[in-house]
Amino acid sequence: MSAHMQPSSRGGTLVMVLYLAFLILPIYWLVNMSLKTNFEINTTVTLWPNDITFEHYIKIFTDASWYSGYINSLTYVALNTVISITLALPAAYAFSRYSFVGEKHLFFWLLSNRMAPPAVFALPFFNLYSAIGLFDTPWAVALAHCLFNVPLAVWILEGFMSGVPREIDETAAIDGYSFPRFFIKIFMPLIASGIGVAAFFCFMFSWVELLLARTLTASNAKPIAVTMTRTVSAAGMDWGLLAAAGVLTIIPGALVIWFVRNYIAKGFALGRV
Amino acid sequence: MDKPVNNRAWLLVAPVFLIVAFSAIVPIMTVVNYSVQDTFGNNQFFWNGLGWFQELLDPSTELGGRFLDALWRNLLFSAIILAIEVPLGILVALSMPREGWKVAATLVVMALPLLIPWNVVGTIWQVFARADIGLAGWAINALGIDYNYTGDPLAAWITIVVMDVWHWTSLVALLCYAGLKSIPDAYYQAARIDGASRWAVFTTIQLPKMKRVLLIAVLLRFMDSFMIYTEPFVLTGGGPGNATTFLSIDLVKIALGQFDLGKAAAMSLVYNLIVLALCWVFYTVMTNTGTERRQEENPA
Amino acid sequence: MASITLDGLAHTYRPDPRGPQDYALKEIDHVWRQGGAYALLGPSGCGKTTLLNIISGLVVPTRGRILFDGRDVTRLPTEARNIAQVFQFPVVYDTMSVRENLAFPLKNRRMPREAIARRVEEIASRLDLTPVLDRKASNLTADAKQKISLGRGLVREDVAAILFDEPLTVIDPHLKWQLRSSLKELHRALDLTMIYVTHDQTEALTFADTVVVMHDGAVVQTGTPEELFERPAHTFVGHFIGSPGMNVLPAQVEGRTAHVGDVAIALDRAYPALPKGERIELGVRPEFATLAAPGTGLPVTVTRIEDIGRARIARIEIAGNPAAAMVPEELSLDGDRAGLTLDPRQVHIYADGVLVPGVPAPGEAAGREGAA
Numbered sequence: 001m002s003a004h005m006q007p008s009s010r011g012g013t014l015v016m017v018l019y020l021a022f023l024i025l026p027i028y029w030l031v032n033m034s035l036k037t038n039f040e041i042n043t044t045v046t047l048w049p050n051d052i053t054f055e056h057y058i059k060i061f062t063d064a065s066w067y068s069g070y071i072n073s074l075t076y077v078a079l080n081t082v083i084s085i086t087l088a089l090p091a092a093y094a095f096s097r098y099s100f101v102g103e104k105h106l107f108f109w110l111l112s113n114r115m116a117p118p119a120v121f122a123l124p125f126f127n128l129y130s131a132i133g134l135f136d137t138p139w140a141v142a143l144a145h146c147l148f149n150v151p152l153a154v155w156i157l158e159g160f161m162s163g164v165p166r167e168i169d170e171t172a173a174i175d176g177y178s179f180p181r182f183f184i185k186i187f188m189p190l191i192a193s194g195i196g197v198a199a200f201f202c203f204m205f206s207w208v209e210l211l212l213a214r215t216l217t218a219s220n221a222k223p224i225a226v227t228m229t230r231t232v233s234a235a236g237m238d239w240g241l242l243a244a245a246g247v248l249t250i251i252p253g254a255l256v257i258w259f260v261r262n263y264i265a266k267g268f269a270l271g272r273v
Numbered sequence: 274m275d276k277p278v279n280n281r282a283w284l285l286v287a288p289v290f291l292i293v294a295f296s297a298i299v300p301i302m303t304v305v306n307y308s309v310q311d312t313f314g315n316n317q318f319f320w321n322g323l324g325w326f327q328e329l330l331d332p333s334t335e336l337g338g339r340f341l342d343a344l345w346r347n348l349l350f351s352a353i354i355l356a357i358e359v360p361l362g363i364l365v366a367l368s369m370p371r372e373g374w375k376v377a378a379t380l381v382v383m384a385l386p387l388l389i390p391w392n393v394v395g396t397i398w399q400v401f402a403r404a405d406i407g408l409a410g411w412a413i414n415a416l417g418i419d420y421n422y423t424g425d426p427l428a429a430w431i432t433i434v435v436m437d438v439w440h441w442t443s444l445v446a447l448l449c450y451a452g453l454k455s456i457p458d459a460y461y462q463a464a465r466i467d468g469a470s471r472w473a474v475f476t477t478i479q480l481p482k483m484k485r486v487l488l489i490a491v492l493l494r495f496m497d498s499f500m501i502y503t504e505p506f507v508l509t510g511g512g513p514g515n516a517t518t519f520l521s522i523d524l525v526k527i528a529l530g531q532f533d534l535g536k537a538a539a540m541s542l543v544y545n546l547i548v549l550a551l552c553w554v555f556y557t558v559m560t561n562t563g564t565e566r567r568q569e570e571n572p573a
Numbered sequence: 574m575a576s577i578t579l580d581g582l583a584h585t586y587r588p589d590p591r592g593p594q595d596y597a598l599k600e601i602d603h604v605w606r607q608g609g610a611y612a613l614l615g616p617s618g619c620g621k622t623t624l625l626n627i628i629s630g631l632v633v634p635t636r637g638r639i640l641f642d643g644r645d646v647t648r649l650p651t652e653a654r655n656i657a658q659v660f661q662f663p664v665v666y667d668t669m670s671v672r673e674n675l676a677f678p679l680k681n682r683r684m685p686r687e688a689i690a691r692r693v694e695e696i697a698s699r700l701d702l703t704p705v706l707d708r709k710a711s712n713l714t715a716d717a718k719q720k721i722s723l724g725r726g727l728v729r730e731d732v733a734a735i736l737f738d739e740p741l742t743v744i745d746p747h748l749k750w751q752l753r754s755s756l757k758e759l760h761r762a763l764d765l766t767m768i769y770v771t772h773d774q775t776e777a778l779t780f781a782d783t784v785v786v787m788h789d790g791a792v793v794q795t796g797t798p799e800e801l802f803e804r805p806a807h808t809f810v811g812h813f814i815g816s817p818g819m820n821v822l823p824a825q826v827e828g829r830t831a832h833v834g835d836v837a838i839a840l841d842r843a844y845p846a847l848p849k850g851e852r853i854e855l856g857v858r859p860e861f862a863t864l865a866a867p868g869t870g871l872p873v874t875v876t877r878i879e880d881i882g883r884a885r886i887a888r889i890e891i892a893g894n895p896a897a898a899m900v901p902e903e904l905s906l907d908g909d910r911a912g913l914t915l916d917p918r919q920v921h922i923y924a925d926g927v928l929v930p931g932v933p934a935p936g937e938a939a940g941r942e943g944a945a
Contacts, residue, residue, distance in 0.1 A: 011368070012367065012368035012369075013368070015364055015365060015368040016365070016368045016369065016370070016379065019361075019365050019368075019442075020379065020382050020383075022439065023382055023383065023385065023386060023439065023443070024382065025401075025408070025409075026397045026398060026401040026409075026439065027385065027397065029397075029400065029401050029407070029408045030396075030397050030400060030401070033400055033406075041406050042405075042406065045406065045407075045408065045411045047408075083292075087288045087289045087292055088289060090285035090286070090288065090289075091285055091286045091288070091289035091290075093285060094282035094283075094285035094286045095282075095286070097276060097277075097282070098276055098277060098278065098279040098282035099276045099277070099278050099279075099282075100278065100279060100280045100281075100282040100283055100286075101280055101283075103282075106286065106290070108552075108553065108556055109293075110289070110293060111552065111556060112548075112549050112552045112553075113293055113296075113297050114496075115496040115500075115548055115549075115552045116297070116500075116545060116548060117499070117500030117502075117520070117521050117524075117544060117545070117548060118500065118502065118521075119500065119502050119520075119521035119522075119524045119525050119528075119541075119544075120304070120524065120541040120544060120545050121296075121300050122525060122528065122529065123303075123304075123528045123529065123534070123537065123538075124299075124300030124301070124303040124304055125300055127300075127303055128299055128300055128303070143292075143295075143296065144296065146292050146293070146296055147293065147296040147297060150289055150292060150293055151293065154289060204387065204388055207388065207390060208387075208388065208389065208390045208391050209390075209391065210390060210391050210392045210503045211502050211503055211521075211525070215529070224390075225390040225391075225392050225393060226392075228392065228393070228396065239400060239406060242396060242400070243396075243400060246393045246396050246397060249389065249390050249393045250385070250388070250389050250393070252388075253385065253387075253388025253389060254381070254385060254388065256388065257380075257381050257384045257385065257388060258381060261377050261380045261381055261384075262377075264380050264384055264447060457662060457664075459660040459661070459662060459664050460664050462629070462631050462651070462658065462660070463658070463660065463664040463722065463725075465631070465650070465651040465652055466629065466651050466652065466656065466657060466658050466678075466726075467677055467678040467681055467725055468652045468678055468681035468682050469677070469681050470681065473677075473681065477666045477668065477669065477677075478666065481666075481667050481668045482667075
């Protein structure tokens with residue numbers, strides 16, 4: 001019951017309005033630009049399109065070199081999310097339930113990889129994935145992103161799991177559940193929101209990362225974000241097309257947020273509130 | 274917390290250990306290998322000992338000076354964005370609506386910038402801040418202020434800082450919001466009965482309860498700003514001149530631009546060590562705060 | 574120092590209440606005397622916390638007024654009322670020492686520094702907090718924390734009433750009794766109005782001079798612990814107070830006789846004006862029902878006998894209706910047949926759950942137990 005929580009004051013409302021306006025304004029401008037002709041963009045600054053056009057969107061949806069970029073991106077993001085969560089679940093359980101030799105060091109080492117600069121890994125990853133023949137496949141990017149997403153997933157899931165009383169495990173053991181059956185049938189439903197949040201964050205960080213994704217792909221698996229960097233043509237920058245592609249990269253994120261909106265705050269606190 | 278000791282837990286951790294080791298240790302070994310060699314192209318490598326490291330850590334050399342400049346630039350950038358994003362994030366968290374549809378709407382809008390690919394963030398601010406086609410750039414110039422972030426280092430810095438504030442303040446705010454939501458109503462009621470002012474409520478109740486999430490926020494923001502690459506790369510390309518060349522940008526320039534593998538590898542290692550050391554400091558502080566908190570009981 | 578008057582108070586959390594069922598708190602008129610020790614007793618969800626929050630000013634009632642010494646404070650904010658409150662979970666300011674915690678309400682009210690220091694020392698010694706005054710409040714045990722919350726109320730000399738919202742919930746059982754008796758002592762020493770909300774009858778009955786029992790948003794009875802025990806005004810009170818609760822049996826009343834199934838029970842009073850068509854029940858506490866050898870009193874079937882230490886309680890059936898009765902020490906039974914004797918003065922008749930006073934029979938000591 002939060003009915004008595006300190007009421008937001010008028011000053012608070014003003015802060016929120018200004019802040020949200022600040023957040024929305026650049027996005028609005030991008031959308032606005034995506035609906036203008038390049039002629040209008042380059043000649044005047046107008047708050048809404050005088051001559052509304054969908055030509056940029058039509059181009060993206062009909063040109064394979066554009067829309068395959070989206071498919072590539074979503075493929076490696078999905079692969080990465082599944083790999084990260086599958087591996088992180090048992091590990092997070094171990095961290096939340098047991099102490100073992102090297103536990104603290106291992107946890108720190110995992111965490112430190114979440115903080116490692118991708119720029120450091122760009123070149124060695126290029127060598128590594130070329131050597132094992134995965135270069136320019138979604139697998140290369142999906143595996144590379146595991147570097148920071150697996151530790152993150154472990155961290156988030158461990159936070160949620162620690163909130164589940166250990167008595168549940170013991171009761172299940174007494175009731176004769178085998179560990180895998182207990183884990184899947186009883187434990188996973190209990191931390192379903194935690195799994196959702198962890199999946200959301202894996203999606204998020206895999207979706208927004210570009211440096212590794214760009215380094216590990218050439219043509220076949222090129223992500224959309226990279227395709228976008230090639231909008232310079234003989235006629236100069238194709239701003240309208242760039243803006244339309246940008247708008248389309250915002251949409252998957254916006255859709256995903258909608259599903260996790262109630263857990264978002266707890267998720268950002270990595271399940272530790 | 275008295276967790277039972279069970280070394281078979283390693284079996285559960287093994288898959289994570291293997292994949293992260295594969296992703297972290299193998300590449301780091303490549304880097305170590307490169308860092309002690311020199312190449313003249315054609316895949317011919319020569320032993321160079323610690324030469325690259327000596328050069329990197331000696332500010333009088335070209336490489337060392339460049340590294341030190343980028344390091345200071347990066348630290349300055351991290352300090353500035355923390356100084357803005359942390360107070361602003363707290364302020365926003367305190368101002369967030371508490372119930373009704375407004376909460377969902379606000380959360381979604383706030384999370385939106387966090388879900389945008391980082392190069393698109395750069396692109397958004399590029400088309401927003403350019404003086405010729407961007408709303409902000411055009412409006413500032415229309416006010417009579419000469420603003421051009423591609424030519425003026427100060428304007429470039431301001432633009433990158435504002436962009437980062439736009440991109441990441443919501444993260445701090447959402448963390449603080451989560452911390453605020455965990456405060457039981459009784460605390461606010463007690464404070465009202467005790468006649469506490471709004472400021473006293475903030476300093477005696479809200480801030481202490483936010484301490485933990487704020488630590489996470491500072492950790493994430495510091496680390497992420499310390500490895501920032503894509504957004505400024507798209508926006509300014511590190512320029513004008515080297516004005517916005519942060520560590521990661523410089524590293525990629527050396528590694529993938531000039532293919533100076535030895536220099537890049539040495540720089541990678543030093544860069545990574547700095548990150549590791551800072552990360553360890555934060556981690557220690559955080560786990561200490563964690564045990565402190567576990568001792569308190571946690572009312573639902 | 575004040576008496577608190579609730580005048581036609583009612584509250585609903587819904588914006589469009591359709592009927593009484595939408596009210597968290599149904600209309601209440603009540604006066605809390607200055608210096609009284611009250612308990613507000615009822616199960617969770619009965620509206621007692623809502624009532625407490627209205628008194629403390631955290632909730633503005635939908636209807637009615639609340640008066641402190643005749644002054645209307647209905648719309649005054651919490652900080653403008655002279656009340657203090659101790660919550661279910663201990664509220665202490667984590668970053669402050671115990672001393673700073675106790676000084677906090679006075680500092681906020683801009684009292685001079687020396688006066689604050691003096692007052693804090695005084696209250697700390699009263700609450701036995703002197704040894705921990707300079708410790709961090711967050712590191713203390715739950716009972717010490719509750720004392721600190723109470724202390725933050727007591728330091729204020731203007732405090733008219735202290736409200737307790739189930740303050741012993743998180744206290745270790747062996748410390749509950751101790752804390753409760755120090756509360757009683759404080760009450761006697763300080764002449765403060767105390768209102769103690771709880772769902773635990775033992776806490777209520779041992780702490781309070783007057784117990785207000787709430788059920789489903791309404792006050793069902795106000796009285797001393799003895800009154801609640803001997804003359805429950807509602808079958809709910811009968812059930813809720815006492816362990817085991819009052820026996821309530823469906824009955825038909827004719828003159829001075831009640832019929833439970835085919836068993837006839839003699840009554841002390843007559844009930845000529847019982848409402849027609851309402852549910853009529855007979856209530857008698859197990860303490861006033863004594864098991865006897867078969868053939869004495871009413872015929873009953875014994876299903877089980879429980880030894881609860883200081884007494885034995887029989888689970889019985891009267892014409893098929895389950896009930897409980899005391900088993901005298903000397904009684905031993907063979908088989909499940911037994912007799913039952915009731916104290917006629919402690920047998921009450923309820924219509925739709927509400928006590929019907931009844932008329933003392935002519936010729937008997939008139940006015941011995943006047944109508945309520």
